[in-house]
Amino acid sequence: MPTRGLAALACCILLVVAGCAAEPAGPSTAATADATETAPPGSGGTPVTAAPPADGPRVTVVEIVDGDTFRFEYENGTTDTARLLGVDTPEVYGENSPDEFEGVPDTDAGRSCLREYGDRASAYARNRLLGQEVTLAFDANEPRRGYYDRLLVYVHDDGGSFNYALIDRGLARVYDSSFERGDTFYAAEERAMQAGRGLWSCRDGTPAPPGEDETTATATVTATRTGDGVVVSRIHADAEGADGENLNDEYVVLTNRGDEAVDLAGWTLSDEAGFTYEFPEGTTIAAGATLTLHVGSGEDTETDLYWGRSRPTLNNDGETVTLRDASGALVAERST
Incomplete structure (x- = not known):
């Protein structure tokens, strides 16, 4: 047989053998991928390859380890940590390193x-999260799990960001990373x-x-959520049409749910x-009334104020x- 014919025959034999050897790998790989994508949350948490839903999984907090770590339970009864x-509360079990907290x-x-503030952060977490159903969210810039195989999450409860609240109240520092x-x-x-x-x-x-730190403010926040006092009742961020051409359709509404002005x-x-707006002298909100703060400019009235942005x-x-x-x-906070 000519050399060219022998070469062609050898190639055919090699292709058939390679195809036979590789054939089982295709279905096996696909099956594994499907199983990963559809696996229910379990001891390993949300599947690593599955994109989190827009509003994140809903879970119940069952144990507070410290101010920035907790255990939770999925609807199917499995638990995870x-x-x-983005946050780091002071240690309650080990030694703290003051050089991690500027100044x-x-x-x-x-x-x-x-x-002391490690204890206060833990107490705040127990007060706000323990036994509550919360929403978890993830970050595109961070891995799904950290060094100790714990899920790395944002927690949203009652419309607010718990991570952000810890920083805002001075109960944690920002943990340096590339989070969004x-x-x-x-x-x-x-x-x-x-x-x-x-x-x-x-x-x-x-x-x-x-009486001066943010731990005592927890009671105030809880009170406003149950209808006592001034609350942020609405945030309207998306103005009709082009935002820049309709600034006064960006606004925040306050409501006085108390019995006194x-x-x-x-x-x-x-x-x-x-960006901060300070309410001017003479601004009051009557019991049961609402007050709308518009982002743009205008003439202040009893019911409408203008930020002047x-x-x-x-x-x-x-x-x-x-x-x-x-x-x-x-006094109160609200998130969208």
């Missing part, structure tokens, strides 16, 4: 103060630092008295980016606004 993305002295007083919400978290941390709020009071080596002079309302401010893709009284204490 989660670590909050906190590396002294016995500094370490003792941080331990870094800018808003760093802005909240900077405000907490400047106000000496929460653990940032440890820069003086002494915890703030209970409230003087809002000196109160502030801030968004996640740190020259560009869109509220984030259409998700926004958190925080309401504080004249002393800086947290």
